[in-house]
Structure formats: structure tokens, C-alpha cells
Amino acid sequence: MFSWRITKYNPKNRDEKGCYLDKKEWTCFSEVGTKVSKEDYIRTESDYVNAITTFMDELGVNKLYLNALEMWSDEVKSQNVSPFLSKMWVGKPISAQEIKELAKLTLRNVIWCKLSSKNKFFVHFGYDYYMYIGTNMDSPNARKKIEATGLYVEEFFSPYLD
Template structure:
């Protein structure tokens, strides 16, 4: 299985909670969209059509501040989700509403770490996805997920 760590260039901020103090909301959104596009790009190149939630934690402060209660009430460990729902779950994870791992055994996974790190693993080498993600300004480096 191939695995990469996706990171942003700037280490000036590492968390959504820093919006308004270390960066503006608009700047945050640009970075968040790059991460979501990276997930979609690797998903498309891998060719999966659904993935399973294998770990999930919800943080009450984030759930309330992001108005995510309704969405998260329909999410549970073991649930199969498609790309649109994965992107929404990833967005909530990047915004500190929850933490999750999603996987389809020996095919594809997305894990989220501290300091705005994201880990993607696939059964393919995904050279097109790597190039597209790097062109967006994100860093892609081979790395074993510490959440595997």
C-alpha cells in the first residue's frame, strides 16, 4: 500500500481555531479547499466508489460552533459513504468538529493528524494525483500513517 502525508507550506497556523487570530477566514478556506480537492483527486485515481468510517470522535464545542449536529447524527463507525459525504466529513474534521479515519481495506484510506496533517493511502501509485496536489501548493511526501 502506498501512503503519503499531505501538508500545507505555512506553519504559521495549524488549526481551524486560529482563524481570526493567525489567519483570515478567506485564507483558511483556500487551504481547506486544496485538502478537499486532494482527497477527491486521489479518490478518483484510485477508482473507489465508497469507503467506510473506521474511527470517529465528535467534539461538542466544534459541533455547536459549526452547526454540525444534524450532519453528524447521520454518521457512525462502520457506515459506508461516497465521495460527497466523505468531503463533508473531511471538512468537519479539518474544522475541529470531529476526528475520523475512513478506509476501504487494502484499497484506500484517509486519516487526519495533528497540525493539519492528512494521510492518504492507496493500492495505486497515484502519480497524477500527487502531481495535481503538489501543483495546488500542498506538499506530498511518502510517509506511513501513524493512524494505520
């Protein structure tokens, strides 16, 4: 299985242990308006969401399955997404549009989820705007397209593998 960490964080700003050193960098949705403008946040969030569909397109995957789901009730209420989330359950096949919404909600710390398509593809989310994607085949075109948006694609095993 091929596996990558996809982030907005330049690998050149990491120490020898891999810790990111730029303390001025924003790391979550709650920093919109203080460390990051709404426009810059939305652009970055869109790049992450599109990274998922870029890999899916290269692999010919049109749906994923919801493998894990955690919700934080205060955030669900504040983002007004209860109707959408009431239709989600572990094991459910997820359409491309639902994947985009779940990714957005995860990046905004409303939920946490893991998505996959058997042994072909997975998406995991970590803290501080880290995303992990794994595929059963190399995906050079997807990686190139994602890097063209300004995101970094590094070979890395997901810490959220079962």
C-alpha cells in the first residue's frame, strides 16, 4: 500500500524528529479571523477536499465507506449540520458529495472520521490539519496536481491504520 501525509506545512520547516517549527502557522478552523483570514482558510480547506477527489479520480473510485465517526455535539449544533449527520453511520457507502462534506466537517473539528474503499484507498484525518491518504497503487498524477495547489505530499504511513 502506498501512503502519504498531505498538509499545508512545508517539510523544510520540520526538525529532525519531524516536528513542525513555525509557531506562527495556523492549525485549525477556530483560528479564522485571528491567524488566518476566512478567504485563505476556505481556499486551503478546498485544496484538502479536492486532494481526496483527485486521488479518487486517478484510481477510478466513486464512493468510499465510512469506517469511523465521532461527533462533538456543540460543534454539530453551531455548524447546523445535524440533518446531514443524522444520515451517516459506520459502514455506510459515501458518495463523492458526502465525502466532500464529511472532509469539510472534519477539517473544521466538528467531527472525526475515517473513510476507505476496501484495500484500494483510504483517507484519515489527524490533528492540526494533517490528512493521510493511502492507495493500492502509486498515483503520480494525483500527487502532482495536489502539489500544484501548494499542498505538500510526503510519503508517510497513517498513524490511524487499524
